[in-house]
Amino acid sequence: MANPPKADDTASKAILRLLRDCFEIYRETQRYCDITNGVRNILQDLSLHILDIVENSIDAGAKKIEIIIKENVKQNMLVLKIKDNGKGMDKNTIAKALDPFYTTKKTRRIGLGLSMLAQATKEADGTFQIKSQKGKGTTVIAKFVYDHIDRKPIGNMTETIIALIAGKGMDVDFIYEHHKNSHGFVFDTRTIKKEIKDIPINNGEVLNILRENIIKELKRIGARP
Amino acid sequence: MKKLKIGDLEKIREKARRTANLRQGKARAKITVHMGTCGIAAGAREILTALMKEIEKKKIKDVIVTTSGCAGLCSREPMATVEITGKAPVKYVDLDAAKMKKILVNHVLKGTVVKEYALAIGSERTY
Structure with missing residues (x-):
């Protein structure tokens, strides 16, 4: 044998x-x-996606993050833009960023955030774009067909902005711009910090007033508060 | 396009100044709500909002509320970590707004850890 x-x-x-x-x-x-x-x-609505993407920006060391929403009913288009000045990505990383099995985190092996937003645009016949430059920052642009049946609702932007300021407002500046058709407003934590001087922006009373003001502005431009 | 101008802020400045000792590091406790993708999906934003409203309602002035990323235990989200100065941090899992309020009252205000919601006692990096 x-x-x-x-x-x-x-x-x-x-x-x-x-x-x-x-x-x-x-x-x-x-x-x-x-x-x-x-x-x-x-993650039913876009405000939760935005919160998630902005958390990515904060993790990437961003100190200034712009969140721009443009609702253009006439052109039947909804545009989301999140622009940060974080550490940015090189070409290889950008290519990998949309892969749900790619993550830079050490705590787990799978990342979800960007790929989920990309998926949400796809479902609403939209487009998704990442522009980034190593050392300069990253811009994420998501476009949706406004009245598409599968387009997720915008959701509660006020709570997203307040959650961001409460959590990271002391270290990071947020600029939130929201347009609906020909109306719009800009909310800039840098201006607010200047106004309130030595009061921390994450102070409960300040946050309450900011919340009320954002709701008022959203109503004024005809967006859902 | 209109720039958002916050008129009332000047009025509350004085009031807020007396209570705003958080920045000077005088806070007695810190509550960190985990805001990774997993946390957000599981409802972390609602937990944070509920927590802030409760702190406001109860006029608590010596507690910092902040956020952090994914802690690597996505299936137990929403999670929050409570740190009382000088004591070991406690991580709470599977939260909702009601549980968070209970933790605020029992742990943060009265000093008793809510054991049935706690995962473990220890710091953020578990591995």
Whole structure:
């Protein structure tokens, strides 16, 4: 009887390691698929997408983040633009950024944010674009067909802006511009900081007044507050 | 296009100044709401809003509310970490607005950790 083939020790160990890694990734993927399905249902509106993208910007070290929303009913178009001055991405990273299995985070292996917004534009016959330059910053532009049945609603922009200021307003400046047809307004935390001088912008009373003012302005331009 | 001008701010400046000791680091407690993609999807923004409103309602002045990113435990979101100065931080999981309010009252105000919502006691980096 022929000798049974003797396993090459190093090779089999390497294969085992690989299998174990694969399994771990598979398990993690399954868990995230569950979450992603949930996410697609739960990140129902664009204001939550915006909060998410802006959190990315903050993670990228941005100190100034512009959030621009243009609702143009006549041209049947909704444009979202988020522009930051964070560390930016090189060409390779931009290409990878839309892959849901790409993340720079050390805490998990899968990123979701950008790919989900891209998906949301696709569902509403829109377009999605990332412009970035290493060391300069990143701009994300999402365009939607305004009256498309699958276009997610804008949602509660007021709470998104207030959540951002409450969490990071002391270190980061936010400029929120919202236009509806020919009306619009600009909300700039730099101006507000100048006005309130030594009061921190994340002070509860300040946030309340900011909240009321944003709601008032959104109503004035005919957008949903 | 109109620039948003905040008229009332001047009026509340004086009032706010007396209570605004957060920046000087005099806060007694810090509550961090996790705002990664997973947290946002699970409802972190509502938790934050509820928390801010409750702090306002109860006129609590020595608590900082802030946000952080994904902590690597996406399936247990929404999560928040409560740090009382001088004590070990406590991470709470599977939150909703009602649970957050209970944590604010029991843990932050009365000093008793709400064990049934807590994941573990320790710092942010778990691995």
